[in-house]
Structures are given as structure tokens and as C-alpha cells.
Amino acid sequence: MANEQTLANFLRHLNAAVMEPDGAWLAWPPDVFAVCAYVLKVSGAYTEVLREWPPKDTRLAGGDTWAKCARKVGTAWRDASAQQAPAPQDVFDLWTIVMSRSNQSHLLDVAKDRETCQALLHLVAAADEACANVGMFSKHDFINEANILLRTTFTLCKIVPPTVLCVLPKQHTPQSGMTIRSLTHHLSLHIGREVVPHWHQQPTERPRTTDGRLTLLLAPWPLEVKPRQFAPTEPANGLLHEMPEKFGFFTYEPECDPTDRESTVASWVESLIQTARDLTGHVDAIVLPELAVNEEQFRALREVAHDAGAMLIAGVFHPAKDGRPARNEVALAPCGPTPEKGGFNAFQEDVRQSKHHRWQLDRSQIQTYGLGSALDPNFRWWESSELGERHVNFVVLDDELTICCLICEDLARQDPVADVVRSVGPNLVIALLMDGPQLGHRWPARYATVLADDPGSSVLTLTSAGMTRLSRPPPGRTPSRSIALWKDTSRSEALELELPHDADGLLLMLRSEPVEEWTADGRSDRASDASVGGSSFPRLSGVHPIKRKRP
Secondary structure: OHHHOEHHHHHHHHOHHHHOOOOHHHHOHHHHHHHHHHHHHHHOHHHHHHOOOOOOOOOOOOOOOHHHHHHHHHHHHHHHHHOOOOOOHHHHHHHHHHHHOOOOOEHHHHHHOHHHHHHHHHHHHHHHHHOOOOOOOOOOHHHHHHHHHHHHHOOOOOOOOOOOEEEEEOOOOOOOOOOHHHHOOOEEEEEOOOEEEEEEEOOOOOOOOOOOEEEEEEOOOOOOOOHHHEEEOOOOOOOOOOOOOOEEEEEEOOOOOOOOHHHOHHHHHHHHHHHHHHHHOOOOEEEOOOOOEEHHHHHHHHHHHHHHOOEEEEEEEEOOEOOEOEEEEEEEEOOOOOHHHOOOOOOOOOEEEEOOOOOEEOHHHHHHOOOOOOOOOOOEEEEOEOOOOEEEEEEEEEOOEEEEEEEOHHHHOOOOHHHHHHHHOOOEEEEEOOOOOOOOOOHHHHHHHHHHHOOOOEEEEEOOHHHHHHOOOOOOOOOOOEEEEEEOOOOOOOEEEEOOOOOOEEEEEEEEEEOOOEOOOOOEOOOOOOOOOOOEEEEEEEEEEEOOOOO
16 A cells, blocks of 8 residues: 555665665755655645745755755755765755655655655755756756766656656746646656657757747648548458447548649748748748658658758658558658758757547548548547557757647647646647647637646647638638647637638747746746756747748
């Protein structure tokens, strides 16, 4: 039973090194954070900060404010770790308090022991301050070592096994509610390995204007979706032979490009880029919806994006092969001109992430999209797509912007990926959809609002022009060409982004806005040390409809 487990037994199970009297494991702040944050979380003891904080008998006060004390200990801890030296004495003293009660305290009863609880909170705060800027671009030896761990083991910890607890960088601190996430600016705790997180950085900082601007080209391909592109699988129930009779699987397959090069998706996007660059001078990223292209088309698009010095994000379809179902994924190619062209380097490999949930088409949706000729409306049709190991990617473009991509249902189904996304709090979440018009009263707006409220991410959803055309509005509603939605913390409602009839794409102008955030224990993310940045929120500052240049 969990409530019969002593703190000592739990720590021993986590890693025997934690129980060694020399405390050598304390040298690495993320390991200490993982242990202490987990104990506070499962016991609920983190709410201690709401009673009275800082405690009057704090061992770290020393005449300074609590925030300065935590930062001072954290800075000393980070520097000691970089030099392979033991942790500061304050860290040893606080851990000694925890260990002195470890055999008497049940894991779930930590909240009843005020001194142990306070020591754990001190250690979490100091470890959080020690890890300021972790996951970002930095020349500090400690951060470089942490970033290598993050890329190779998918966690910042050294001794705490990632199958039990995973520690990741963090971009936003929730400013409402009260959870363990309310206590930190720089570190996040994730429990278990249901979702494997991947942290990516561009090899060198890409050229950005100093005022945090970002230009996104939304390319709502395909322009037309046909009912015949939807079809039942053979057999209709796939390999699930004992599923109910009126249950089936369907596939949707993008159409291949015609032989005429001017009609290909690559040439279409290339012409949109030319128009966009005439308007703004540059394009930072090109975004296409879910299942917009096949692998061959994606590779052609990657070359176009590479030549333009832009990042590419696109939904890619992989057909069924060798008895395995089709695959639905988002592919991200952070790339740009080669160094010989005076630009920056590209990732060696694309970032890939498969969809975590299958789309279900019911009678209502079959009627809405006019698919009755392809799929029997008396059946419930599930997307035939492979669901393997679940991964989520976070891509750092610079110290102001970390992005994360989701695919359609993954935005709506909170388990399991939402827990990781909310823990990290990426600045920008981009959701690729195969959906109807993006309207403020529909499901994408509801779930975008959830992430905008907590942790504070800005959210962009995008569907294709073809799906908006295929969608038939309910009686009394006029057809809409809203291909995208934008939601951030400054807007009370999601903003519908309409594609005019004479336009082929939308150019979004984003600008990063620094906003001060506070932890529940009263620490600001605006450190006196200029090298430690605070939170940044991408805001929508302009929308420009654009037309492709005709040959």
C-alpha cells in the first residue's frame, strides 16, 4: 500500500545512491528536484507554500529575501556542478532534515511534518534556480552537460531512472490554479514513460530580428478534398476480428502531384513564398495541415523551404505496408541556407512525430463532409493508422521560442500527451488538423483555450482549404473559409483566420512579448542576472492574405 510506504523505502526503490550517507548524488540539481518534487506531489505537501511563506525560521534567509536566497544557493549549486564539486552546504543541510525523518514518515504523510515539507520546498526552489536557461542555447558548462543528457536520455536526470520520473526544461509557469507546476520556472516533472519527450535545438542560432518577430506562412494544402479519397480498409475491421459488426476502419490518402511541375504542391508553396517575401522580406516557417502530403511531396517541400531559409512543418501520410496500417505523422524540418550561403546550419535529420489518437467518423461527420458514397453512415469508422510508441517533440528556435506540434485529436484528447505539454509549457503549440472550418464555437477553440489558460501557451490550429470546402454547414449557417484559429493569453476568445476567396494562403506576423511570471512561493522569472531570461508570449500582430505568383 502506498500509504504504508516510508519515505526511506521509496527513496531506496528509486535509486540506492540516494540513501548513501556521503550525499554524492546531491551534486546534480535535476536529480534532487525529481525526488523532492515527486514527494511533494504525491503527498500534496506542496500546498504548504499557501499557508505562510517563507517560514520565519528558514535556514536560508540570512537577511535576504526568499527569492534572493533561493537564487544564491541555486547559482552556487550550478557552478559547483559544472566544476564536478560537491553541492553547497545548504543543500546538504536541507537533505539531512529530510533523511532524519525518512524512516518515520510515510510517503503520503509528508504534509503533516512541517519541517520536512519546508526542506523539500527549499530544495525544489534552489534546484529550479540552479537550472535557469537549461535546454536553451548557452556556453555554461552545467547547461551544456544538461542539454547533452536531454538529447541522449530524454531527461535531465543522471541517477533517477526516466522510466519512473522524467525532468524536462520548462517555458511557462501557470499563473492560476495550484499544482506542483506552480512552484517552478525552469524545471518540470513528468511521471512515467507513457510518452517519450524529445528536446531539439537548432545547431546555431537562426537569424532573428532583435524584437522577437516571427513570420509564419500558412499553406492550406490541399485546395480540394474529394470523397473518393476516403475508403474502407480491406477487411473493414482490419485485424480486430471480434470488434462489433458496425465498426470499421477507413483510410484517407493525399492525391499524388500531377506530372505538370507547375501544379505540384512544391511549386505552389514556392510561389507563395515569393509573394510572402515580397511583402515582408522573409519567411521563418511554412506550415501545412494534417495529411497534406505524402513522403515524396514532403521531401520536395523540404528543398523549397531549405532554399528559402525557412522551417517546414507538415502533416505527412505513409500508406499501409507489409501488413502494418498507414501512418499519420507531423514532420518538421528546421532548416535553412548552408553556411556557404551565409546562413545557418540545418538539423541532420527531420523531426518526426506520429499521431497519438485515431479519428472516428460517425454519422454526423459523414453527412457534414458528404462522405456517404464512400463510407456507410450506419457504421462507426476509425482512422486506420498505426499507434506505436508515443513521442512528443519540443523544438527550441531561440531563447524566446520553443514550439510543439500536435495532430488533430491529440489536441482534444488530454491523455497522455497533454500532461507533458502542460508540464513544459511551450511558447507556441501548432495543431495540424484535418477538420472543417476553424470557428470559435467548435472543439479546436475549446481545447486551444485550455492550453492558453494553463500553462499559457499560444496556440495555432490549421486545416486545409479542401476540408473547409468539403464541410457542409448546418442549416441556417453560411459556409466559412476560416482555415485557422489563433488563441493566446491576451485574447478572451480564439480569433478565426479567414482565407479570402481570392487568396491562396495566410501570412501571420508574430511578435514575442515578455511577461513576468511568478511561482507560488513568490519568485519572479525576471532574475537580476541579465543572462537569465523570463517568459515570452508570441502574440499575433498581423495577418496578410497572399496569392501565389502565376507563371
